[in-house]
Amino acid sequence: MNKLLKKSLLWSLAAITAMGFISMGCSSNGEFGSSSDAAQKVYVAPGEHDEFYGFFSGGYNGQMGVYGLPSGRHIFTIPVFSQAPVNGYGFSEETKAMLQTTDGFIPWGDAHHPELSQTDGETDGRWVFMNENNTPRVARIGLDEFKTQEIIEIPNSAGNHASSFVTPNTEYVSAATRFSIPMKEGSLENMDVSIDSYKENFKGTISFIKVSDEGHMSIDFQIMMPGFNYDLSHAGKGPSDGWSFFTSYNSEEANTLLEINASKNDKDYIAAINWKKAAEYAKQGKGEMIPGKHYRNYIDHEEGGIAKSEVIEEVRVLDPRKLEGIVYFLPTPKSPHGVDVDPTGQYIAAGGKLSTVIPVHSFAKMQDAIENEDFAGEEQGIPVLKYDSILHGEVENPGLGPLHTEFDGKGNAYTTAFISSEIVKWNIEKTEVVDRIDVYYSPGHLMIPGGDSENPDGKYLVSLNKITKDRYLPTGPELFHSAQLIDISGEKMELLLDFPTEGEPHYAQGIAAEKVKKNQKRFYEIDDNNHPHATKSEKETKVVRDGNEVHVYMTTIRSHFTPDNIEGIKVGDEVYFHVTNLEQDWDVPHGFAMKGANTSEILVMPGETLTLKWQPKKVGVFPFYCTDFCSALHQEMQGYVRVSPENSDTPISYSTGQ
Numbered sequence: 001m002n003k004l005l006k007k008s009l010l011w012s013l014a015a016i017t018a019m020g021f022i023s024m025g026c027s028s029n030g031e032f033g034s035s036s037d038a039a040q041k042v043y044v045a046p047g048e049h050d051e052f053y054g055f056f057s058g059g060y061n062g063q064m065g066v067y068g069l070p071s072g073r074h075i076f077t078i079p080v081f082s083q084a085p086v087n088g089y090g091f092s093e094e095t096k097a098m099l100q101t102t103d104g105f106i107p108w109g110d111a112h113h114p115e116l117s118q119t120d121g122e123t124d125g126r127w128v129f130m131n132e133n134n135t136p137r138v139a140r141i142g143l144d145e146f147k148t149q150e151i152i153e154i155p156n157s158a159g160n161h162a163s164s165f166v167t168p169n170t171e172y173v174s175a176a177t178r179f180s181i182p183m184k185e186g187s188l189e190n191m192d193v194s195i196d197s198y199k200e201n202f203k204g205t206i207s208f209i210k211v212s213d214e215g216h217m218s219i220d221f222q223i224m225m226p227g228f229n230y231d232l233s234h235a236g237k238g239p240s241d242g243w244s245f246f247t248s249y250n251s252e253e254a255n256t257l258l259e260i261n262a263s264k265n266d267k268d269y270i271a272a273i274n275w276k277k278a279a280e281y282a283k284q285g286k287g288e289m290i291p292g293k294h295y296r297n298y299i300d301h302e303e304g305g306i307a308k309s310e311v312i313e314e315v316r317v318l319d320p321r322k323l324e325g326i327v328y329f330l331p332t333p334k335s336p337h338g339v340d341v342d343p344t345g346q347y348i349a350a351g352g353k354l355s356t357v358i359p360v361h362s363f364a365k366m367q368d369a370i371e372n373e374d375f376a377g378e379e380q381g382i383p384v385l386k387y388d389s390i391l392h393g394e395v396e397n398p399g400l401g402p403l404h405t406e407f408d409g410k411g412n413a414y415t416t417a418f419i420s421s422e423i424v425k426w427n428i429e430k431t432e433v434v435d436r437i438d439v440y441y442s443p444g445h446l447m448i449p450g451g452d453s454e455n456p457d458g459k460y461l462v463s464l465n466k467i468t469k470d471r472y473l474p475t476g477p478e479l480f481h482s483a484q485l486i487d488i489s490g491e492k493m494e495l496l497l498d499f500p501t502e503g504e505p506h507y508a509q510g511i512a513a514e515k516v517k518k519n520q521k522r523f524y525e526i527d528d529n530n531h532p533h534a535t536k537s538e539k540e541t542k543v544v545r546d547g548n549e550v551h552v553y554m555t556t557i558r559s560h561f562t563p564d565n566i567e568g569i570k571v572g573d574e575v576y577f578h579v580t581n582l583e584q585d586w587d588v589p590h591g592f593a594m595k596g597a598n599t600s601e602i603l604v605m606p607g608e609t610l611t612l613k614w615q616p617k618k619v620g621v622f623p624f625y626c627t628d629f630c631s632a633l634h635q636e637m638q639g640y641v642r643v644s645p646e647n648s649d650t651p652i653s654y655s656t657g658q
């Protein structure tokens with residue numbers, strides 16, 4: 001889009017208060033200082049590795065994309081909240097339980113914010129968490145195997161947006177409801193009431209999920225909140241360690257046409273939560289245990305890597321009106337979206353979508369104001385601090401529609417401006433803009449590796465743009481989202497690279513590759529395979545009938561299945577193929593696909609056992625084959641199952657090479 005067009009677009013947009021209806025014509029590229037310079041900076045020679053891993057939310061595809069930076073190469077996709085035909089996640093018998101919820105089996109999710117685990121305020125490369133917005137859940141992905149290892153459901157929540165942000169030692173992952181709903185006093189049950197009784201009945205909750213040293217997640221406590229919309233969060237650090245900050249909008253408590261009705265108040269609030277104090281109250285047994293049925297699904301490594309579900313019936317709920325000092329409201333202009341804490345932990349910046357400035361609160365001033373009870377009043381029993389008493393400064397002229405901020409660890413902050421399509425760099429101490437760069441188009445989040453931790457790697461910034469338009473070869477009406485890599489090592493930002501991303505990456509996280517590379521599992525030891533249906537050698541393979549269930553204990557090794565001829569299966573049987581991959585070498589998976597199976601294939605890693613369920617409906621002989629090109633004789637890796645009529649007496653038999 002040319003500059004002139006962009007300027008005029010900007011002015012016409014300045015007049016409207018609601019964002020989101022951008023329509024633009026596009027013509028030119030972004031400008032580079034020199035494109036060969038830029039190319040050199042992102043060039044990773046064949047066989048070389050990128051310097052950083054990037055973990056990008058897949059948004060409405062419910063997965064997580066793994067990218068190399070600076071090249072922007074898409075390396076991998078981790079299935080999290082959605083079934084993945086690529087490897088059978090959510091389809092195989094071993095993984096189905098991961099997607100169990102109190103609403104039943106949910107094969108899809110809307111993922112938003114990945115967050116790496118931290119130790120002493122720094123990313124440590126153990127796990128990456130990610131939230132699901134639609135069916136409130138938080139997942140933990142192990143970075144030793146790049147697999148989803150645990151998913152916990154959040155009860156008493158109606159949309160889990162302000163999540164999954166970690167505290168500096170991963171003590172907690174937080175989760176706040178985006179939507180408030182009517183909740184019955186005492187039980188928090190969702191009520192059958194008129195929607196226009198919003199002000200009277202609707203409430204929100206903020207949850208703190210405890211993470212054990214092994215990574216097990218459990219909801220330690222929930223805090224009852226007024227019926228606002230809770231949007232985003234970040235934990236305090238350094239001096240503000242022990243606190244978490246949550247933006248809210250719709251302090252108007254509107255229940256219709258929020259575009260207008262939730263944009264009336266000049267200021268909404270950041271909720272400052274003293275989670276250390278709340279955790280102490282919880283430990284003392286304060287608050288109330290309230291029904292809050294939810295699932296915790298986890299891969300049980302003790303038992304063959306099979307996912308198990310656990311149902312928890314109750315949660316502890318704290319009422320901030322009764323427990324003093326756990327919640328304060330910081331007035332913040334205007335419908336704030338992102339909230340970000342600088343690496344020193346002293347400053348809290350908010351992205352007020354409709355605000356003309358970026359307000360930066362001072363943690364020290366906030367502490368003083370609390371101490372001196374310097375309150376402007378209260379909101380539904382929660383003290384509201386005075387804006388002027390807690391303000392560090394306001395960044396003027398920050399671009400239109402500021403959303404999210406990250407930090408370089410050198411005293412600068414970088415904020416995305418959605419409407420004016422730019423990234424604005426500002427000095428934190430002086431709250432002054434020092435540089436700005438156009439991005440294409442309309443950035444939401446941005447990411448600097450470690451940029452929300454105490455120790456950012458202030459070398460690159462990725463702008464996660466919501467609108468792609470003309471940036472790539474056109475693909476009809478539907479386009480992939482676009483990310484842009486920006487060099488922030490110098491005084492002036494420099495645009496280096498565009499690369500496409502899948503789904504809608506809201507947020508992303510980055511980490512130095514060394515922190516993750518060294519922990520990689522290359523295959524599973526066959527001797528350690530404790531799956532109850534594992535077959536550790538071809539001699540042990542068998543087919544066992546148990547009523548109308550048939551269990552096939554099968555092995556794979558280049559390039560055959562054992563057994564590869566199976567007879568005695570009947571129409572109406574439930575056949576379970578338990579496939580163990582006997583390979584003990586990196587990157588030699590075998591796949592298994594059965595004709596007529598109405599599920600996906602399974603992709604079995606070396607040393608692993610996975611199970612595909614098949615219910616034959618027709619008589620005949622049906623082939624199965626390996627789906628992954630594993631050797632020169634991969635096409636020969638196949639077999640047959642004979643299916644006889646329901647009442648036949650064909651005996652079970654099986655063989656290979658006979």
Ligand code: RUQ
Binds near residue numbers: 113161337403404444
């Ligand atoms: S939110 S930008 Cu989940 Cu900011 Cu998307």
Ligand code: CUA
Binds near residue numbers: 558626628629630
């Ligand atoms: Cu095994 Cu192809």
